[in-house]
Amino acid sequence: MSKFPDHKGKATLDGKLVPLEEFRAECKRHGRSLEDGERAAEAQRLVSVGGDGVEVEGPFERVLVFGGVYSNHYGLSAVLEAAERHRADAIYCLGDLGGFGPKPEKVWPLLTAAGVRCIQGNYEQSLATGHEDCNCGYTDPRDNHFAELSYNYTARNCSDEFKAWMGGLPERRRVRVGDRELLLVHGSPRQVNEFLFHTTTPVPFLEVLLEQERCDAMLCTHTGLHWHRRLPSGRDAINVGVIGRPANDGTTDVRYALLEAGGNGGLRVELPALRYDHEALAAEMRAESLPEEFVETILTGWWTTCLEILPAKERATSKF
Amino acid sequence: MSNLQQAEIPAVELRSLDTLWFQVSGTLCNLACSHCLVSASPTNRTHEHLSLSKVEGYLDEAVRLGVREFYFTGGEPFLNPEMEAILERTLELGPATVLTNGLLLNTERCARLKQMSDRSDYSLDLRVSIDGYDSASNDPIRGEGSFVRILKGIGNLAAAGLNPVITVTEVCSEVASAKGRERFFEVLREHGLEKPRLKILPVFKIGAESERGGDYADWQRLKPEDALDGRWDHLQCSSSRMVTASGVWVCPILINVPGGRMGERIADTLGDYPLAHQACWTCHVEGATCRT
Numbered sequence A: 001m002s003k004f005p006d007h008k009g010k011a012t013l014d015g016k017l018v019p020l021e022e023f024r025a026e027c028k029r030h031g032r033s034l035e036d037g038e039r040a041a042e043a044q045r046l047v048s049v050g051g052d053g054v055e056v057e058g059p060f061e062r063v064l065v066f067g068g069v070y071s072n073h074y075g076l077s078a079v080l081e082a083a084e085r086h087r088a089d090a091i092y093c094l095g096d097l098g099g100f101g102p103k104p105e106k107v108w109p110l111l112t113a114a115g116v117r118c119i120q121g122n123y124e125q126s127l128a129t130g131h132e133d134c135n136c137g138y139t140d141p142r143d144n145h146f147a148e149l150s151y152n153y154t155a156r157n158c159s160d161e162f163k164a165w166m167g168g169l170p171e172r173r174r175v176r177v178g179d180r181e182l183l184l185v186h187g188s189p190r191q192v193n194e195f196l197f198h199t200t201t202p203v204p205f206l207e208v209l210l211e212q213e214r215c216d217a218m219l220c221t222h223t224g225l226h227w228h229r230r231l232p233s234g235r236d237a238i239n240v241g242v243i244g245r246p247a248n249d250g251t252t253d254v255r256y257a258l259l260e261a262g263g264n265g266g267l268r269v270e271l272p273a274l275r276y277d278h279e280a281l282a283a284e285m286r287a288e289s290l291p292e293e294f295v296e297t298i299l300t301g302w303w304t305t306c307l308e309i310l311p312a313k314e315r316a317t318s319k320f
Numbered sequence B: 001m002s003n004l005q006q007a008e009i010p011a012v013e014l015r016s017l018d019t020l021w022f023q024v025s026g027t028l029c030n031l032a033c034s035h036c037l038v039s040a041s042p043t044n045r046t047h048e049h050l051s052l053s054k055v056e057g058y059l060d061e062a063v064r065l066g067v068r069e070f071y072f073t074g075g076e077p078f079l080n081p082e083m084e085a086i087l088e089r090t091l092e093l094g095p096a097t098v099l100t101n102g103l104l105l106n107t108e109r110c111a112r113l114k115q116m117s118d119r120s121d122y123s124l125d126l127r128v129s130i131d132g133y134d135s136a137s138n139d140p141i142r143g144e145g146s147f148v149r150i151l152k153g154i155g156n157l158a159a160a161g162l163n164p165v166i167t168v169t170e171v172c173s174e175v176a177s178a179k180g181r182e183r184f185f186e187v188l189r190e191h192g193l194e195k196p197r198l199k200i201l202p203v204f205k206i207g208a209e210s211e212r213g214g215d216y217a218d219w220q221r222l223k224p225e226d227a228l229d230g231r232w233d234h235l236q237c238s239s240s241r242m243v244t245a246s247g248v249w250v251c252p253i254l255i256n257v258p259g260g261r262m263g264e265r266i267a268d269t270l271g272d273y274p275l276a277h278q279a280c281w282t283c284h285v286e287g288a289t290c291r292t
């Protein structure tokens, strides 16, 4: 059933079989072969874009940063108590306030009362603009089915005032902690719904990205899994995880980040586990008729959805 | 083509080098699937194997450009005698995906791949394609007896503790439905994959078309106004390049087209690329990408 020819020493050029040498000679006529200096200039051109002019907040000694609330107001109350315990100078939220959990509007007064400084996630962007889906970036049909359920539930249960407030949030913030300048984004500095997982976000990529963004540390969320990578240049890349649901590790705890000015201009980074009343959350989710698959995740610490976005290694340690 | 038409060809800008592809076994393969994108076969030497030392040079260059991930394809990558060494070196730098037909995945190799994966900070993905639930549907496309051998390879990966991504093209029309997917999952579970990962690929006829050429209607070419919000960021050539033994090409699709060659080193290829080939029209219309 093979449609193409037996090549045997030949290659196809303009629909005809020609000797390999002829094909290769034709290839050589295409493309550039620059001088070393020109190559360096080209490379520099690609990696040197950057700077955003966003005003830097602070300086602070200690800040607490969390993401992915997913309507978990029990988790949010617990993280705000933790902020008091840690005596954080400022509290930041990296977006995705809704989805997954019950009664999305409940998180709003908690955030404003505690003076949490928020940025927009894809959820806020979608809700504020009346977009038809959450723009989470899933590709699997089952994942999309559950994403649609939670997005529609959230959209139905948020007031226009809350949505308008979401629309007014900035897309990124810059914060000084000690001597270090932190860039806060939702997915990645270049795209609100880009997934930055630990095992698919390598050092070379991060070094160039942080150099382009002129920051000493980059903090993101969106994937639901926390990690911290200190780069050879001394910069830090941190995914703060989420407080909305557990980190697919078989415990019911959620995660946040604590950043502190260290000695010698350094940055101390912690990603503590946080206990909260997950049983109350599960009960409220059931009362709201949210999918039992979601409730199971809250009660067991294992993801039952969004599994297809996981890279090989993250999937290997996953139960499902 | 007149100058007037030439002026209308839109160009895609490389916004970042996210994905670096390696045509690591050239166009050499131990199968000759009828829908192969690059018409790889046991006799196709249009592109030769890439050596470890050549790959290392390109890896160095890519690291300085902030590359995010590496993809290896062919042909069949494991026909390249240096493939494992290449993969080991690559996994020190970033995540890697190997597109393999599964035929050369014996027990020993799978055990070595697992070790390599465990030693790395990054994910190693093996991507294996099948074209049906059984020999009757798969073998006419991928070759006599191939279904059993592919499933054996998948079983060996599973036994070693590696969980491949299984890709199925929509040639197999049933996979589009939830029931069809479940049937596939069952076949894969029977072969030892506890958490089967399935990826459905759109059929895109680019390979055959770029090989034969001239199958497109004249209007099936991209115009500047086809850009989405004025941009071509949805095309994979806006964030990736393809390394072959004879230089760097714009993308995995056009490697059999001399005009797809952009330069000797990656730095030669960081400029815009004119979307003149009619395969580009298919890419744009079908939203096709070769990534997982």
Ligand code: SF4
Pocket: B235, B236, B237, B238, B250, B251, B252, B253, B254, B273, B275, B277, B279, B280, B281, B283, B284
């Ligand atoms: S074939 Fe597709 S990926 Fe390749 S240059 Fe054309 S549009 Fe870009």
